[in-house]
Amino acid sequence: MDEYKGNRDKINDIFRLRTGIDFEENPELKSEKLMGIKLNVPVRALVLLLLDIEKETGIKIPEEEVLNNNFDSYIHILRIVEAAGEYKNK
Numbered sequence: 001m002d003e004y005k006g007n008r009d010k011i012n013d014i015f016r017l018r019t020g021i022d023f024e025e026n027p028e029l030k031s032e033k034l035m036g037i038k039l040n041v042p043v044r045a046l047v048l049l050l051l052d053i054e055k056e057t058g059i060k061i062p063e064e065e066v067l068n069n070n071f072d073s074y075i076h077i078l079r080i081v082e083a084a085g086e087y088k089n090k
Helices: 001-017 044-056 061-067 072-087
Strands: none
Touching: 001 061, 001 072, 044 072
């Protein structure tokens, strides 16, 4: 579980860097669509988020998660990273 906490911290840091959004200070935004009207995160930032998350966590985000529009909110991205981390550690 400590690894997940570390990943959450890393992901939040990456989000702050790439989008200016701190999801720990704004937990009500965690389930909002990143490219939705409320957050309006540019596609370029999502690509950088993906690359940064893979680099910082050592986890490969499955391509099908991105293609199936699951890389769309903070909470979904965190679930993907946690699932990929569990798979990696087996």
